[in-house]
Amino acid sequence: MVEHHDRVSSTQDVAKLKARDGAPEGTVVVAEIQESGRGRLARHWLSPSGGLWFSIVLRPGLSIERVQGIVLLSAVSLARAIRGRTGLDAGIKWPNDILIGWKKAAGLLLETQIQDGRPVFVILGAGVNVNNDTAMFPPDLLVPPTSLKEETGRDIDMESLLNAFLTDFAASYNLLKTDFDRILEDWRHLSVTLDMQVKVTQMDKVIAGRAVDIDDTGALLVRLPNGNVFTVHAGDLTIEHIS
Ligand code: BTN
Numbered sequence: 001m002v003e004h005h006d007r008v009s010s011t012q013d014v015a016k017l018k019a020r021d022g023a024p025e026g027t028v029v030v031a032e033i034q035e036s037g038r039g040r041l042a043r044h045w046l047s048p049s050g051g052l053w054f055s056i057v058l059r060p061g062l063s064i065e066r067v068q069g070i071v072l073l074s075a076v077s078l079a080r081a082i083r084g085r086t087g088l089d090a091g092i093k094w095p096n097d098i099l100i101g102w103k104k105a106a107g108l109l110l111e112t113q114i115q116d117g118r119p120v121f122v123i124l125g126a127g128v129n130v131n132n133d134t135a136m137f138p139p140d141l142l143v144p145p146t147s148l149k150e151e152t153g154r155d156i157d158m159e160s161l162l163n164a165f166l167t168d169f170a171a172s173y174n175l176l177k178t179d180f181d182r183i184l185e186d187w188r189h190l191s192v193t194l195d196m197q198v199k200v201t202q203m204d205k206v207i208a209g210r211a212v213d214i215d216d217t218g219a220l221l222v223r224l225p226n227g228n229v230f231t232v233h234a235g236d237l238t239i240e241h242i243s
Helices: 011-020 069-086 148-152 158-172 180-190
Strands: 002-008 028-034 052-058 091-093 097-100 103-115 118-128 197-201 206-214 220-223 229-232 236-239
Touching: 002 011, 011 028, 011 052, 011 103, 011 118, 028 158, 052 158, 069 091, 069 097, 069 103, 069 118, 069 148, 069 158, 069 180, 091 180, 180 206, 197 220, 206 229
Parallel strands: 002 028
Antiparallel strands: 028 052, 052 118, 091 097, 097 103, 103 118, 197 206, 197 236, 206 220, 220 229
8 A cells, every 4th residue: 555645754754653553564655745854873864845755664574683684675676666767877885875876866764663572563764866956955965966857857757666666676575585695686786885995984983995795684794904804784884986
């Protein structure tokens, strides 16, 4: 079921309330405008009219360690949907960004409700700059923004982009349990992070080196100058190309 709203605080919050009320897996909440859209690390996510802002209720029955795999899977589905609907060369920047030409066109957010040590439901949020103007975005963003319209020079149909994503995601969702290696393979293929010189900023340290792979929890493996491989579970990543 896809539920459309004109204006909400955040589709994450609407979807979360629905999930608490028992909404089934696959319930989708879309809004034209979000007044308090949020991104990773509780950052503000600008959500004016013209973008695609939506959240999905998921009940994957996975352990906490495995749930992060949903971000990998959804990044693959979103990159493929954008490529399919626009012809643009969309790629994945770890952990949750979709880039076009080193600019950020979309971001993903996974919020997990945990009870007795297990995820009871997960809300997957996606924000895609489709036809909105990113010139009014703040100049100090970690990665400069772009929109699909700015990259193609034409209006993109948001409904068909959403449908392309949902179709791809639904077809791949079972792979989380049956063939996770396939998700990792697809992710590697669409990644613009691997083989790049990267810097990951965490609260208390900076890790710099070459991104060599991801593991099956979605962590990024970074080879340090001394040859050791460091497993990075979270942080802000800059790629030498775009920093
Ligand atoms: C990020 O890049 O930090 C993730 C951005 C996720 C934004 C989407 S828009 C729909 C959903 N509702 C929100 O408040 N956030 C996500």
